[in-house]
Structures are given as C-alpha cells and as structure tokens.
Amino acid sequence: MSLLTKERDIVIPGEALAEGMDYLPGENTYRESEKIYSKVLGLASITGRVLKVTSLSGPYIPRVGDKIICKVTDITFSGWRIDTNTAYSAMLNVKDATARFIRKEEDLSKILSIGDYVVAMIVNVTSQNLIDLSMKEPGMHKLLGGRIIKINTHKVPRVIGKQGSMITLIKERTQTEITVGQNGLIWLKGTPEGELKAEQAIHLVEEKSHLEGLTEKIQQFLS
C-alpha cells in the first residue's frame, strides 16, 4: 500500500513503482498482481492516483496532427512514398499534396521529386502504423536548400521550448531559418557559420535538456 518511487526519479524497466491497489498504472507502466512496474527507462511522474513514466529515449511514435520533416523516396501512380524517419514509410496522395488541379497525365516529379524534403502533417495512422500525410494544412511546404540534422525525438519539445522560446532564441542569434519536425529531423538554412552555430546549439540543448537553467546556458553559448 505504498509508493516506491518519487516524482522525477529515474526508473529502469521492470522497476517497481508502487505496491497495492491505491495507485493506477498510466503510460509506460503495467500492473502485475499487487505491484505497478515501469516498462521503459525514464522519469517517473505521479498525478493523483495515476503513475506514469516519461520515456527519455526511444523511437518516434507517429501521432495524428504532428508536423514532421520527411523525405520523398518513391513516386507512385497516385502520389509519393515518403520516408518518415521511423520504421514505417508514409503515403502522400496527389490530392493532399497541393491545392491546385493536377491533370491526369502530369509528371508528378515536377511537383515533388525523389530526394526532396518536405514539411507535412500526419492526418491518419492505422493500427499497423500505416501513415497518411497531407501538405494542405497551413505551413506545410517543400524545403528548398538548407540542410537536415537529426536529434533524439524525445528532446524535440525542449529544442522548441515553452511557446517556441528556445527555437526563437537560436533563430534570432544565428540568423538562421529553422523548422523542427516532431520526428526528430530539423531543417536549417542560413549562412554557413550561422547554420553551424545553430546546429551546435541544438545538440547542446539535446545533451543538457534534463538540467536546470538550460536557456541561460544556450544564451551564453550563442553570445
């Protein structure tokens, strides 16, 4: 009948979090007989009676409404096959790619060709993790120039910061255009020096994300 862990404790898979029926298993936890165990390596958190574990590493799980950066890998009859930086590729249909009318015999590679990067939104995910994308939502576009870097997907919220504070800071100080995808890909475009500085800053955020006073550290790094 007791809690075996504290808020923000680092727990490992199979570690008992609580004993007795007073608590309920939440995200990344499971109950076996009297105890609740963690399923992943992460931070424990307690909200009321619900115990959950926030994962600190691991694969990106596609969710509807996420804005992701992804790469065109193939052109089919009715659209494009897209690499999403997960174990699953996605489909982007012609009707979801652009608002303008496309004739039947039009060459699709004129719109998006193999190797292009795009910003797209996930509109549907099936139980088998088949993903449908759309570029009709506001802000979705093809990425021209610049370069792509990869980070741990669980650090994306920290790179963006509260109401985009962290990413705005990096953008302003380095004079670089930056787009962050929920799947851990980041697009940078600016001067070579600016891009390099921004990349270093982003990797610094990724590395130190669980420490206090992160914004000050980044400010110091960029000044």
Added chain:
Amino acid sequence: MAYKKRVDGRKVDELRPMEAKAGVIPNADGSAYFKIGNTVAYAAVYGPRELYPKFLQNPKTGIIRCFYNMMPFSGSGERIRPGGNRRSKEISLVMTNALAPVIDLSEFPNTVVDIFVELPQTDAGTRCAAISAVAIALADAGIPMKDMVSSVAVGQVDGTVVADLNYNEEAYPAIVSDIPVAMLHNSKQVTLLQMDGEISKKDLLVALEMAKIATEQVYAVQMKALKERFQ
C-alpha cells in the same frame, strides 16, 4: 574434492569485478558496455526499423534479432577466424530467446530491433556478459521491456559449486561443468539455461540457487549504469 581454493583466489560465490556503462556508441539508438573480469562486451541496438526479407515480418508485433561476434584478437591464445561460425550462430539464437520474453514490441508491428554484440576481449562467460550488456542497451534505446534480464554462469569444478567461472576454471583438468543462466529480476524466471560438462543433481540445485543471488548482483550493476546515464 581437490578444488578447495579457486585459481584466482575468489570465494566460491564471488563474481569477478563488474563494470557497466550505458550510451557508449553515439550512432546507435541504444548501447552499452559490460565488463566482468577480463570479459568485455559492447552491445549496440538499432531500431525498431523496417524488416526485410518481408516474410520475416510479423503483423502482430516487432521482432528482435541478435548478432554475437567475438573479435579475432579477443581470445587468450590463437587468432579467432573472423565472421560467423556455428558457435556464434547458436549463441545469437539463445540470446534472442533469452531476451524475447521481456520485450514488448506490439506497438511496432512488422519491424525489427537489431542487436549487435562485439567482444573485444574474452575470458569465459561471454554469452552471459553479452546478454547483460544487451539488456542495458535495450533499456537505453527506449524499447519497452517488462523486466530486466541479468545473466551469469555458475558451475562445478572438481566437486565444488562455484559462480562465474573464468577460462582457467573451465579448462581445469578434472570434471567441470559450466552453466550459463539468464534470469528475470522480478519473476526470477529462467530465460537461458545451458550446460557443458557434468554435474550431480544435488550440485545442480545448489548451483541454481547460487545463480539467483549472482544474477541479482549483475542486476545491481545494470541498474547503476542506467541511472547514471541521465545524471
């Protein structure tokens, strides 16, 4: 009953000094280093990622694949012929079987998690060191796991039941047995149990009880390595 004192002076139930670290290979999704005595294992985990050939895909869950490899210079004697062989294939299989019961990849159907283990230096107990390293690496990669797997060898040297045999004990000129055991931390279920040599029923039961305590010591090292990852 000649074997009273162990060749390296340890107590009968004493393990060799252990060391572990998580996140040693930045390019991998998860990685770990595990050292027990002179046996060193590096594990790297990649995935979940797309699985080919396609007939291996399971639409209900993801699968795991292990690749065990001893480096050519890792032994204490002759050069080991590089590349896979019958032995490494068997160990890869028993490792997969030892780890599969704790891994939950139902959220990632049709995918694979690839696990690579390299052993730059060996002194017996390699499959146990490999399994212990992989368990850390899988947790580091954020793969959902129901429990931790800890592994260590126990056995019998000339009538004395001992834990964690080194190469000199395995090669001791008497009746010897070497029993690698992998155990889950919470349920104490055995996921790996093999044996080389001979042992009496009575000694086997003693050895398995010893394995319970020994795997717990391995678990403590694994837990420490994982918690230090985010300090």
